[in-house]
Each structure stands twice: as structure tokens, then as C-alpha cells.
Amino acid sequence: MGTGWAPPPPGSQGGAGTARRGPSVGVMVAMAVVIALVASVLGSVGTYLLTKPASGNDPSYSLGPIPSGATNRAPDSVAGVASRVLPSVVSLEVGNGSNTEGATGSGFLIKNGYVVTNNHVVALAAKGGEITIMFNNRKTTTARIVGRDPGSDLAVVKPEETFATPEITLGNSDQVVVGDPVIAIGSPLGLTGTVTTGIVSSLNRPVIAGDDTGTSTEEPAYISAIQTDAAINPGNSGGPLVNGRGEVVGVNSAIATLGRSMSSQSGSIGLGFAIPVNQTRRVAEELITTGKAKRPKIGIVVDKDYRGQGVRIALEPAGGQQPVDPKGPAGKAGLKAGDVILEVDGLVLQDGNELIALIRSKAPNSQINIKYQRDGQERTAKLVVASDDEPTPSPS
Template structure:
């Protein structure tokens, strides 16, 4: 397999070490249907007289009457009024008509005009007060359209010092969203975050992939407001996707430099694990450059991941991993699981989570927004997965496919079939997937150095990575 070919079938995979980071769970939570709505309130209906059981109280009567037995309504009574003035047998007497002189027509018009003026003035003042105090904030008067106020930072933004978890979380949560997906093969829930003021939302590809060929994606803000979203672009290999909502008033999260992160740095994960929106967990950076390849043969991803012990669970996928300045340094993507200890096909947090570094996110997201697809850097070789020695050996030529792609980066650098790659950019290489992950963590056009052994002699070779879009 070359580092830029379709992944090999599962049957061709070598045995997996239980501790290997390949064994990860990237399934998102299943979205549950909305809670049942309340029955609509109907106007009171005049009750229909029904036979009254002799042995039971009449619950249509007043409470005091219900305790003492049924009491029939009299002909002049009505359930909504003390007396029914329209009853044919009303007991009230009607006073005799007195001969009085009514107001003149001029007085009538003056009174009507004054009443209309007062009503307009009162309505305008009352409406202005409602608008100024946001009393209509919870009402969506534009049925079928995106509406609602912009989410605001929580109390911790002002009541807690800057740089604390509470302060960072309060400022970040308005920019983190829950993503609900409805598709033919089922519903799902994930997380995402606001990239810019143009309505772009970043998430994982596996969160929205089921709706790519037909389905509905809804972005739910931290204040509960919903907007329909469309897919701008997505990439399986990097497990990234960009969505678009019809809003320009959302606050984007700043993006940090994942290359400056070191092991031990404190981090904050924000998302919607198990559908619980605006959930905040904390931890540290446990390791860097973890080669993680979640997914199946037809949707496998290659991630040079940041490992963290911050609690990450199904549903966190696509949410941001923040540093202590509130900047995005990664996108929470996968979790390790212990074989046989999952429930319903999903496992929870065991303190081993993985995030896509922000350096990779910036490159890929920019490509997805510009072209709708991402470029993958390649060196143009086929790897021998049966090789058991030190390093990674380039496969032998076959009748149909040369092991080294003609005019590719490796060919131009002088690599041949049978050469063994022992290091990439100074990092020892022992696993083919780790090499693929390392290559794909670089940008197209980057110059990289490989350490290659041929005939027992080691040498360093440089090459410029080429790009290819799948």
C-alpha cells in the first residue's frame, strides 16, 4: 500500500497490540428524538350535562360542592360566570328603561379619537419596553427561519480571574455548538465550534458523514437557538468537515499553535458528550505525535494526534481542545477503549483521548472552504506490510504497479524498491501507519528528510511532498 492509496482491507491488517492506539472508538452518540411536546392549551369549553352517579361526587361543581354531592345547575347559572344574564329564566330583574338624553355625535367622535390615541401611545411604549428588555428573546416569531439572540458568556467571564478554567469556559462555551444529524441510516450527535464570523463551523467528518448524501444537519447554540447547516467540505483522511449556517453574529474561537504545545500543558475540552451540551472537562497533554488511525477500511483516518487525559466521551467529537488562553489547539476526535468493555458498541472515557492538532486543522479547513476538498501530501511509495524487520521497507515492484511512483517525490530523491525507511524528520519509524500519519501531518510542498537504509548503509535524503486529493 502506498501512503496515498486506499486503506487496506481489514483482513490484511496485522495483529493489533491491545495497547496500540489504533483501537479507538470514534462513534458519535445517537441522537434522541425531541421530548414529547405538551398538549396545546384549548379555550374552556362549556361542559355538557351528563348523568350524575348517585354514589359519587360531581367534579364539575365547585370544590365545596364536590365534597357534599352533586348540585344541578340552575337555569340561570353558567360555568364561567356567576350569573348568566342571557338565560331565559335569569332571576335578576331588569330595571325599567329611563328616558335620558345620550351624548351628542361630536362627543362620541371626540371620545373615540382620544381612546385611539391613548391606545397607540400605550402600545408603543409597552412594545419599546419589551424590545429593550429582551422579553421576546425566547419567542421565534419567524417560523421556519433561523432566529435568536447571540449566546453570551457565562457568569465566570466576569466573576472569575482571567486564565482560570471557569473564566475560559464561560467565554468559550458561546462559541461551541451541538450538531444534530438526521439521516437515512440513523440520527447522531456531535460537537463543533465557530471558526469565523461568516457562519463556518468546524467539526469531525464522522459526525456529519451520514448526512453527506441526504439528510439534515442542525446546529444548536449554547442558548438553545437552532440553525440549519450545510456541508461546505469534508475529508475522510483527516476526519475534518466544515459546515455553514446562515448567521454572521457568532463569536469565533481563536486558534492556537499546536506546535508550541508540550507534554504536561493543561488543557480544557468542551463539547456535548452523550448529548449534554456545553460540558467542560480538564486535563493535561499526555503525549504528542500519537499515530491514530480510527475508522474502517473505507473511511479510515490518519491523525498525528495530541493525546490527553481530559474526559472525552462519545458526542465530544468535533469539539475544541483549548489551552489556558482559551485558544483551540486541537479537535477532540477519538478515544481509546478496552476491548470487550463497551456498551451498545460505544465505550466511555478511560483517560486516553485524541485530538487533531490545530496546525493540521488550519491547513485542511482552509482547503475545504476554498475548494470543498483537501490535499493529502504524499511521497509516492508502496509499503511492504509483511516486513518484520527494523524500519519500514518499500515493497517490491509488481507487474501492474511500481513500488516507487515515477516522477514522485521518492523517485526524484533516488529511493528504490527494497529500501528501508528508518526515520522521518528525525523520528524513528517502525510502523507503516505511523509513517503515513507523519507524512500527512505536513503541508503539501514541505521539504522533509527521511533516513533510508540500503545494502546496510544509512543515509538521509530530502524530498518535497506532492499533493493529491482523494
């Protein structure tokens, strides 16, 4: 370049000017990912729109086949026991010929076609009412009272037909212990063939049962009951309480409730009471053979005003009876007026009702051991339970 030439423009040295740059690699990758996602979503939506049924249903939908396999139940399961016992259980409806009064309950078939139930279930029939029995196969027939015993709240009736119904198996209530599983079967609230389960929650529970309407002139029933938490409701009365082998251990007779009204009774609160089957067996045999049941006794009058420990024998005659019958079991064993009976066969007594219930649960001629107190000294004695020579049978 000679003198007088201007300097070269910037960047002209060393070749052509700088070129414009394109998008970076990172931006291009991000754009590719976005495009791929959008294409995937559009493809899925398109597939759904092309395959979606016009009605909104899916004709090919299925939950698969119903499982198949054995439906047998173990003989000692609740289902197994129930299947054997249910055919022997019946429901009873008792009416007096009007639409304003009636009773319902349950029962079970024993040897020779007799049905055991509660006295309070069939009491109306003793006044001219009619008994209708429904069997598990839903066949019905009428029945007549063979005998009933208000003192134990037990009765035996004879159906006109039994329709080849099998008899139930009776167990041994003396072998029952607290915690044993039990099953109650009957017609609670008129729902025939109902099965509930639980355990034996107590034994020798003193319960006064029978007609609770307040209109009955019959004596109350004193029961030394098996207590259970199996659900028992009105209508279960007279039905069987069975053990895990399907043997009857008790006759459901009473429930405890939290409240009662004139028109309704509350249901089960987990406290039901059953008459021990050994007592039931004895009473049923007596009702069938003689039409009446013997009344076990030890020949004393209980002091109902006593509030101390145990049960005190009355100090004075009451109702024309001496405190201790000299010819009765207590008199022969040496007990006297004012003695306090503390225990029967090792069971500590709480009150007079418990003593009465325990004695009535015993068979005549059975032996019991008692502990009693006289003048502050404890003593023991063996008594042989007696019975009324000629008990007055209940009208039937």
C-alpha cells in the same frame, strides 16, 4: 474509801465516760460534692425542660450568612478560559430521516460563520440527512455541508444562522509539548457545554479514526494525533481541544476504550486523540475554497508485511503502483524499493500507519528530513511533500 467498799467501775476515774463520735471531715466533704453535682444536673435538666420547644425544632438556629465576595476568575484559569471559549462551541445532531439511525457530535465556529467538525459526525448528511446545530445560547438552526475529507476526518458545515456567535481563536499545534494543560469542550453523550481538563500526554500518536460501524465505504482517516488525558467521550467528536490561553490546538476525534459492545461504547479511560489544529487549518481552508482537500504524499508503497525496525518500501508493484514513484518526492530524493525508512524529522518510526499519519499531517510543499537504511548502511535525505494533483472529492 473505807474497808468493805467495792472498787470503782471502769472509767469512773478522772471524770465522765467517753462521748459517741460524729462523721469524719472527709466523709462530709464527699457528701457535699455529691450533693452539688446532683443539684447541678437537676438544674440543667430543669432548665432544658422549661426552655425546650414543644415541636422539637429550634427557631433560633442559624448557620450564618452566605459568604460574599468577588466571583471573578483569573483569565488563565480553567473557568476563565471556558467562559471565553464556550460561546464558540456548538453541538450537532445529524439524522437520515429515520428514527433508527443518527449521529451526534460537536464543532466550533471559525471565521465567516463556518463550523469545523469531524467528517464521521456529518457523514450521514451526505446521504440525504439533515444537520441541526445548537449554539451555546440554546438557539438552533439547520446547516449544510461545505466540504468534508474522510482521509483526515475533518469537515466544514455552514449554519443558516449564527446568532452573533463569536468565532474561536486558532492556535499553533507545532508549539504544543507533552505536559501542556489543555481543556476539551463539547457535548459528550449529548450533554452540551461540557468542559473537561487535563494535559497533553503524548504527541504524534498514530490513530486510525472515522466511521467505526463497519458499514462505511469511505477510506479510514490516518491521524498523527495529540494525545490527552482530558476526559473525552462519544459526542465530543469535532469539539475543540484548547490550550491555557483558550486557543484551539486540536480537534477531538477519537478515544481509546477497554471494551465495545453492539449497543454501547465504554467511556473515557484517559486516552483521547485530537487532530492537530495546523492540519485542521489547512484542510478547512481547502474545503471552503475548493470543496475538497489535498492529499499529501511522498510517492511510495509501504510493505505491510514487513515486521522489522522502521518502515520498508515495497519490493514489488502493488495495486498498479510502483514501489517508488520516480517523479514523486521519494524518487527525486533517490529512495528505492526495499529501502527502510527509520526516522522522519527525528521521530523514530514504529510502523507504516505512523508514517502515513505523519505524511498526511504535513502541508504540501513542506520539507521533511528522513533517515533510511539500504544494504545495512544508514543514509539521510530531504523530501518536499507533494499532493495528489486532482483528488477525488467526497460526495457532499
